Amino acid sequence: MIENIRLSFQGIWAHKMRSFLTMLGIIIGIAAIIAIVSTIKGTSEQIKDNLVGTSTNVVKVELYQGDWGYKSGDSSGGNTLPVFNDSLKDEILDLDEVTAVASYRLGSLYSGAMYGDNAVNNTTFVGVDEDYFSVMGYSVKKGRLFTEHDRKNHNKFIILDSVAADTLFAGEKDYIGKTVIIKNDAYVVIGVVEQQDSFSPKVENLNDWYTYYYNDASGKYFVTDDIWPMLFGFDEPYNVVVKPRSTEDMTKAGRKTADILNNYIGANNNANNNDGNEDESMGSSLKYRSEDLLEKAKALQEVSASTSKQLIWIASISLIVGGIGVMNIMLVSVTERTREIGLKKALGARKGVILAQFLTEAAVLTSLGGMIGVGAGIGLAYIISDVAKTPVAISGAAIVVSVVFSMVIGIVFGFIPSVKAANLNPIDALRYE
Amino acid sequence: MLLELKNIYKNYIQGNMDVPVLKNINLSIEEGEYVAIMGPSGSGKSTLMNIIGCIDKPTAGTYFLDGQEINTLKDRELSFVRNKQIGFVFQTFNLMPRQTALDNVGLPLQYAKVPKKERKRMCLEALDLVGLSDRVSFKPTQLSGGQKQRVAIARAMVNQPKILLADEPTGALDSKSGIQVMDLFRELHERGTTIIMITHSDEIASYADRMVKIIDGELIMGDEEASGQEVQDE
Numbered sequence A: 001m002i003e004n005i006r007l008s009f010q011g012i013w014a015h016k017m018r019s020f021l022t023m024l025g026i027i028i029g030i031a032a033i034i035a036i037v038s039t040i041k042g043t044s045e046q047i048k049d050n051l052v053g054t055s056t057n058v059v060k061v062e063l064y065q066g067d068w069g070y071k072s073g074d075s076s077g078g079n080t081l082p083v084f085n086d087s088l089k090d091e092i093l094d095l096d097e098v099t100a101v102a103s104y105r106l107g108s109l110y111s112g113a114m115y116g117d118n119a120v121n122n123t124t125f126v127g128v129d130e131d132y133f134s135v136m137g138y139s140v141k142k143g144r145l146f147t148e149h150d151r152k153n154h155n156k157f158i159i160l161d162s163v164a165a166d167t168l169f170a171g172e173k174d175y176i177g178k179t180v181i182i183k184n185d186a187y188v189v190i191g192v193v194e195q196q197d198s199f200s201p202k203v204e205n206l207n208d209w210y211t212y213y214y215n216d217a218s219g220k221y222f223v224t225d226d227i228w229p230m231l232f233g234f235d236e237p238y239n240v241v242v243k244p245r246s247t248e249d250m251t252k253a254g255r256k257t258a259d260i261l262n263n264y265i266g267a268n269n270n271a272n273n274n275d276g277n278e279d280e281s282m283g284s285s286l287k288y289r290s291e292d293l294l295e296k297a298k299a300l301q302e303v304s305a306s307t308s309k310q311l312i313w314i315a316s317i318s319l320i321v322g323g324i325g326v327m328n329i330m331l332v333s334v335t336e337r338t339r340e341i342g343l344k345k346a347l348g349a350r351k352g353v354i355l356a357q358f359l360t361e362a363a364v365l366t367s368l369g370g371m372i373g374v375g376a377g378i379g380l381a382y383i384i385s386d387v388a389k390t391p392v393a394i395s396g397a398a399i400v401v402s403v404v405f406s407m408v409i410g411i412v413f414g415f416i417p418s419v420k421a422a423n424l425n426p427i428d429a430l431r432y433e
Numbered sequence B: 001m002l003l004e005l006k007n008i009y010k011n012y013i014q015g016n017m018d019v020p021v022l023k024n025i026n027l028s029i030e031e032g033e034y035v036a037i038m039g040p041s042g043s044g045k046s047t048l049m050n051i052i053g054c055i056d057k058p059t060a061g062t063y064f065l066d067g068q069e070i071n072t073l074k075d076r077e078l079s080f081v082r083n084k085q086i087g088f089v090f091q092t093f094n095l096m097p098r099q100t101a102l103d104n105v106g107l108p109l110q111y112a113k114v115p116k117k118e119r120k121r122m123c124l125e126a127l128d129l130v131g132l133s134d135r136v137s138f139k140p141t142q143l144s145g146g147q148k149q150r151v152a153i154a155r156a157m158v159n160q161p162k163i164l165l166a167d168e169p170t171g172a173l174d175s176k177s178g179i180q181v182m183d184l185f186r187e188l189h190e191r192g193t194t195i196i197m198i199t200h201s202d203e204i205a206s207y208a209d210r211m212v213k214i215i216d217g218e219l220i221m222g223d224e225e226a227s228g229q230e231v232q233d234e
Helices: A002-014 A016-052 A086-093 A148-152 A162-168 A206-212 A225-232 A247-275 A277-285 A293-336 A338-346 A351-388 A396-422 A426-431 B045-052 B075-085 B101-111 B116-129 B145-157 B175-190
Strands: A059-065 A098-109 A113-115 A118-120 A123-128 A138-143 A157-161 A179-182 A185-195 A220-224 A239-244 A286-290 B003-014 B017-029 B034-038 B060-065 B086-089 B163-167 B194-199 B210-215 B218-221
Touching: A002 A016, A002 A351, A016 A293, A016 A351, A016 A396, A059 A247, A086 A098, A086 A247, A098 A225, A098 A247, A118 A162, A123 A225, A157 A162, A162 A185, A162 A220, A220 A225, A239 A247, A247 A286, A293 A338, A293 A351, A293 A396, A338 A351, A338 A426, A338 B075, A351 A396, A351 B075, B003 B045, B017 B045, B017 B218, B034 B045, B034 B175, B045 B060, B045 B163, B045 B194, B075 B086, B075 B101, B086 B145, B101 B116, B101 B145, B116 B145, B145 B163, B145 B175, B163 B175, B175 B194
Parallel strands: A123 A220, A157 A185, B034 B194, B034 B210, B086 B163, B163 B194
Antiparallel strands: A059 A239, A059 A286, A098 A123, A098 A239, A113 A118, A113 A179, A138 A185, A157 A220, A179 A185, B003 B017, B003 B060, B210 B218
């Protein structure tokens, strides 16, 4: 076998130009497939990264009313929902897929916040518990976080994210301890936080921008959830954010958490129903839903995967053409080497030996073509990525499959010529001029 | 009896014509004999040789080699016989052009699945026998005609076959190299190898112990038949 492979290389090397031209079909086919797969995989991973994020893998489980996110300040049923509590939190923490839980409430105030003469309208407020910052991957940039003491005393303290700080204190550096006016009430800024390793999605179009940045345009204002009712006037329902064990667990973690929460509010809704039947339609339309980024990413990836499958089929046609080229050249090679085959048979080579020799030669030829094709395909993928500004991800599996597949092409298309060689009559072959 | 041909008949079909090449050949060769088969071109001597070498089959008649009836053997068994019992030497050497002398000599051993180490030892021995120990890694293009033929002889002998079949072994050589090859044949004969050689030349045929003439597909035995007219054919 090794001997055959060595001989094949000798033969290929002896006819460099011919071998290269023979391989060209395979090279082009494999290169096309590798380039397609790499580009598609790159795009697919980008989709996942954009939606899921690379390190801050958390799943938000938020309250929905019908198909829409529950709006704060809307008193229609939401504020009758039971309040999030520690036993519920423990129950979620007990899930295998979950490593950390935090609760928060979201709301926005059109009146916004004011510092001195600078008023920022339509600001987003987040009422947080003590775990929120760590779960969401926030770190302190300036000042400090909320303490137990702050919460218990209902201190009117506020923490900003850096976007909010920049907007509100435009240019001013030393704003810790300064007072901000919100809803005619004074709040003291105690810290500024920043999302650690926050992923920066690639923004390639307006849709992406809306998805990733629009909501955060004016930044976030954090308060302890204990003072939330002072700010909004309602003891509003909570949203929950969980940190899954791994990215793959995101979907499960989100669903299970939503189930627990729905069970909880469902049970309480029913309890309410016993008191007053009027609430039924309201209560049942309120539901916790996990934002399933992984699922969204998968759906988008599936679309691109099905496109790529079609492209791969088309590229495969060139592999078949390449295979026919290999068969053609192998037939020529058998004819050329008729005397050699006759001699080998005269020296005692069995049919199988001749068959193996030619099959090996065809397989080596196409495998070599496959390897060159893989190299060319990777190059092509990077060129495409450079020109079309798409990301590239080289798939190891695709490389292995390509090389193995090109070897199979060699064996399949080399079979007829090899059988022809093996069945030559030694005397006819020796006499061949 | 090492080799026995009985009523061998061979024809070729050309168009609608039935062209007989060998007619009723009966020939026996003992182990250790050195036989020259002579005859003009087209007399059928090469066909006879190919039948003896098991690379061609007679149309009719039986052929026993070392007690085995060759006609009945399957392709696989024929390969085995060719590999073990017979060593071929051709007029045009038929060496693999891209392989070294050592690799060329090793071909029959490769087909006999001799392990690599053992193969190398046997090849070196065979090359030593033909006096080419210093040309082991040369390729055919780097060798003279005489040297090429000696590599071919080493290849024929490496499996220690019973019979050495030579088809015009000196036909493509100058007289000096031809004599060297004939000396080598004599040496092999003295070691007990049965040699069957086809030649045009009386001079070359005279190295053999026994001469067999074939004319128009028919055998004419004995030395006395070999008259000078054959020399004119060359």
